[in-house]
Amino acid sequence: MFNLTVTERPIAIDLFAGCGGMSLGLEAAGFDVAVAVEFDAVHSIVHHFNFPYCNTICRDISQVKSSEILYALKSKGYKTDVDLIAGGPPCQGFSHIGKRQIDDPRNSLVFEYLRIISEIRPKYFLFENVPGIATGEHRQFLEELISEFELIGYNVQKPVRILDASKYGAPQKRKRLILIGSRSDVSPTKYPESFCGNISSINGDLFAEKISPLTTVSESISDLATINPFTEVDSGIPIASLDYRGKRQKYSIYPNDIFSLCHKRIVDELVYGHVASAHTQVSIDRFAKVEPGTVEPKSRFLKLSANGLCNTLRAGTNSDKGAYTAPRPIHYSIPRCITVREAARLHTFPDWFQFHKTIWHGFREIGNAVIPALSKELGSSVIDALGINATKLNCKVLEKMPDDMLGYNMSRASEYWGIADDVIPKRKRLA
Numbered sequence: 001m002f003n004l005t006v007t008e009r010p011i012a013i014d015l016f017a018g019c020g021g022m023s024l025g026l027e028a029a030g031f032d033v034a035v036a037v038e039f040d041a042v043h044s045i046v047h048h049f050n051f052p053y054c055n056t057i058c059r060d061i062s063q064v065k066s067s068e069i070l071y072a073l074k075s076k077g078y079k080t081d082v083d084l085i086a087g088g089p090p091c092q093g094f095s096h097i098g099k100r101q102i103d104d105p106r107n108s109l110v111f112e113y114l115r116i117i118s119e120i121r122p123k124y125f126l127f128e129n130v131p132g133i134a135t136g137e138h139r140q141f142l143e144e145l146i147s148e149f150e151l152i153g154y155n156v157q158k159p160v161r162i163l164d165a166s167k168y169g170a171p172q173k174r175k176r177l178i179l180i181g182s183r184s185d186v187s188p189t190k191y192p193e194s195f196c197g198n199i200s201s202i203n204g205d206l207f208a209e210k211i212s213p214l215t216t217v218s219e220s221i222s223d224l225a226t227i228n229p230f231t232e233v234d235s236g237i238p239i240a241s242l243d244y245r246g247k248r249q250k251y252s253i254y255p256n257d258i259f260s261l262c263h264k265r266i267v268d269e270l271v272y273g274h275v276a277s278a279h280t281q282v283s284i285d286r287f288a289k290v291e292p293g294t295v296e297p298k299s300r301f302l303k304l305s306a307n308g309l310c311n312t313l314r315a316g317t318n319s320d321k322g323a324y325t326a327p328r329p330i331h332y333s334i335p336r337c338i339t340v341r342e343a344a345r346l347h348t349f350p351d352w353f354q355f356h357k358t359i360w361h362g363f364r365e366i367g368n369a370v371i372p373a374l375s376k377e378l379g380s381s382v383i384d385a386l387g388i389n390a391t392k393l394n395c396k397v398l399e400k401m402p403d404d405m406l407g408y409n410m411s412r413a414s415e416y417w418g419i420a421d422d423v424i425p426k427r428k429r430l431a
Contacts, residue, residue: 009393011078011384012379013037013069013122014111015061019365022086022128023054024353025375028259030383030390034078035069037061041413041421046356046365049401052235058417061089061112066119082120084382088128088176088370089113101271110145123186124382125154127179129372131162146179154181157190167248167353169192169258170348171215174311174371182347182385189385192377210364217332218306219247221342225331229276229339229430234357236270242351250373253351258376262350266400271351273341275359276301287335296330301337303330310346313362315367340366348373357407402414 008113009032014023017036026033037057038044044058055072057064070080088110117125133142146156157180165174197211223243238254240288250257253267279287290296293305302311314326327339338346340362342356347366355362383390405416414421 009385010083010388011073011081012084012248012388013082013116013120015085015116016089017047017056017087017103017111017255018043018368018370019355020050021347021349021369021372022060022088022126023047023051024259024262024349025052025370025372025377026086026379028263028372028376029379030261031084031394032078032390034076035072037064037069037089041417041419042255042356042408042410043365043368045405045408045413048059050265050330050353052399052401054395058419059115063404065347066116069116069120071127079163082122083386084124084126084379085117085120085122086126086128086375087113087131087259087380091103094287097131098154098353105319112325114145114148114152115208117149117154121153124189124385125149126375126378126382127181128334128375129177131175134160134162134206140178146401149179149181150219153184156181156190157188161191162372163167163191163194165348165374166214167196168192168308168371168377169196169212169215169373170346170371171217172313172348172371174312174374176370176374180378187387188386189381192381214309215247216307217304217310218344220251220345223308224241224274224339224342224345227274229274231276231278234275235274236268236272239269239271239351242271250348251345251351255350255395258373260349260351261393261395263395264397265352266397267352271341271354272357273344273362274339275341275357275362276336277359284335287330288296290330292332299327301330302330304338306332311364313343313347313366313367326363328363343367346367347371354406376429 002232004277009030011034012026012031014033014036017023017038023033024037033051035055035057036047038047039058040061041058048056055076130332132138149156160179162175165172180189180191195212196214198214205309227237227241244252250259253269253271255262255264284297286298290303291309292303295302304310305368310329331338340359343363343366344355348371355365410417411421
């Protein structure tokens, strides 16, 4: 790790960081993501690779003290008056009505998120989660959570909103509940306005002028369709073979479009991750018969529609749950499942962002990630509330990390972080 000189950028901390979807969007908005906490050793390695200036802490958040986070800030030369903390702790405990659901032990990660907010007291926080906690009896949990934030001195923007990433430029239908909190002594922030929609369903010219058409699947990945995916060794795609015009500008291997404020990574002008599983001829024949926009009966995989949106990409399960792979969509014109790089684009990751070299870890990292295009808009709302002119912020050239880090298995990744390799339980095999 190396020391980054202090910049004019505001400071953000990413909790439950994964590979860095939220981190990337916040950096694109103008933040330096100075500290990230993630307990999965492989995800942490990928985050560290993509954000070498960030102090990535690989540990269960319950074992991370706020003083350690503040020390990490000081050691890098950052201020300790943190501008933003973001994160999406899993919420699993929804008890019966009448009982405080926030006290359910299964929601311990939410306790830890609250603890970090209350101890570090950032100016703003972003809380991201699944839409389900805002419905039915789960609503009680959400109301209790908001009350807890208010008790520690934060104003939560109301009404609470569920944001659809497709309305913010993503070619994927993905909804997330977002809480935005402002410390009582700072200017409040607000939800970002959506700017994409189905033009044909909008009434009135005034509204249509402010709304751009939704970004489609083909607008995001069609240039990759002419390039055969790698099924063994990922040799990378020369950038001259790719088309970064139109809505694909944001995927450029050099920071561009919505990612123009990102620090520059040193790349070797090859795009990696266009890797796919080797399907049997039987599967290929089945996939070829499926109409776009419908589900293949045996696999239950959705075949994408070129002019539509991607369905919500999911992560699958950890090794202790059997290492099940989430259903991967079928390409709209080629009888195969999409590649890791195609999934990354459908999630709005630029081509310079790297994932683990194995297909399973790569898809898991993407499926778990916050969509960067959405987190960029959320971060920009906080930047506006801070009164910062983002165009004046500095961008730096970052240290290039060793490529072999992206191939570390769980044991080697755990060794890198100096932790036991059984933090995530091993897969249980039947005799």
